[in-house]
Amino acid sequence: MTDPRLEHVQCLDSRGLHRMAYWAWGDPANDNVLVCVHGLTRQGRDFDTLARALSDRYRVVCPDVVGRGRSDWLADPAGYAIPAYVADMVTLLARLNAKTLDWVGTSMGGLIGLGLAALKNSPIRRLVLNDVGPTIEYASLQRIGQYLGMPVRWKTEQEAADALWAISRSFGPHTPEQWLAMSRPQLKADGDGFKPHYDPAIAVPFRQVTPEVAAAGERHLWQAWDSLTLPVLLLRGAESDLLSAATARAMTERGPKARLVEFAGVGHAPTLQAADQVAVVVDFLCKQD
Incomplete structure (x- = not known):
């Protein structure tokens, strides 16, 4: 299969x-279902390469988290938060009716997965x-906040x-063809040009995160992490400014004691386009039965 099917599910929010x-x-x-969930400003087509590698073994499902891609935008920006995203995913899983479920989450998608995995009877x-x-490095949140939700338009x-690459160089090496293919789903037609394919209002709750709020969230996330008993693969960009080496090491020593793989x-974050990145994920998912 070279192209995915686009489907939709209705979810509940504070306005309907x-x-x-x-x-x-x-x-x-x-x-046998694999759910792949993207980062803060991305969308489900980020996982095309990984999905092609695994679609003979799994039904691979890659949602556009609400406010991104082909999903609706929310009337109340307060709904752009991890607990609400977890609730949406519970609705999606009910639709999928999977007997077995594995999860790949990049950045925000990983936090959604952590929240879901920590629920009783997950x-x-x-x-x-x-x-x-x-633990998410606060300096990284400040870096992302510099461009998140800013009005922009391209011809x-x-x-x-090119503009997306300027703020995404930390993703690591990509060919021009790879990057253009990853960028197209990020765009929404706007007259004779293009604009980002996400709701600028996702920046509203993001900018309300203070160091104190982040610290409280960190305590809750470590509690969730320590409650896990399932196998976990932790991927890290060796130069990541969001997941520190110290946090990654702690994740291998407590809770489910993740297997850590770093990419030089x-x-x-790693985009799971490169062959070595895909191979690590495929190996973890397919060789533990």
């Missing part, structure tokens, strides 16, 4: 219902966290790709 889009790969009757069997953990896809020449 919203539609969450998701991209589905592989046999729709396959009870269906998640194996968890891959891509460059994120319970061409290539101009947009990459910051936040």
Whole structure:
């Protein structure tokens, strides 16, 4: 299969219902499901390369978290928060009716996975966290906040790709073709040009995160981490400014004691496009049965 199916599920929020889009790969009757969830300003097509590698084994489902991609935007920006995203994913999992479920989450998607995996009777069997953990470096949040939600418009896809690359160099080496393919789903047609394919209002709750709020969230996330008993693969860009080496090491020593793999020449976050990155995830998911 070269292209995914675009599907939708209705989810509840404080103002009513919203539609969450998701991209589905592989046999729709396959009870073996892999959910892949993207980072803060990204969308489900980020996982095309990984999905192609695993769609013969899994039904791979890659949602556009609400406010991104093909999903609805929320009337109340307060809903752009991890607990609400976890609730949306519970609705999605009910739709998928999976007998077995594995999870790959990049950055924000990893935090959503951690929150879901820590729930009593969680269906998640194996968890891959891509460059994120319970402690998030505050300086990284400040860096992201410099561009998050800023009004911007581009004349061409290539101009947009170049601008996105300027704020995404920490993703590591990509060919021009790879980066353009990753950038196209990030764009929304706007007259004779393009704008980002996410709701600028996702920046509203993000900018309300103070050091004190971040510290409180960190305590809660470590409690969630320490409660886990499932196998966890932790990926880290060796130059990441969001997941520190110290936090990654602590995640291998407490809670589920994750298996840690670092990628040289990459910051936040590995995009799972490179063959070595894909191979590590495939090996973890497919060789533990």
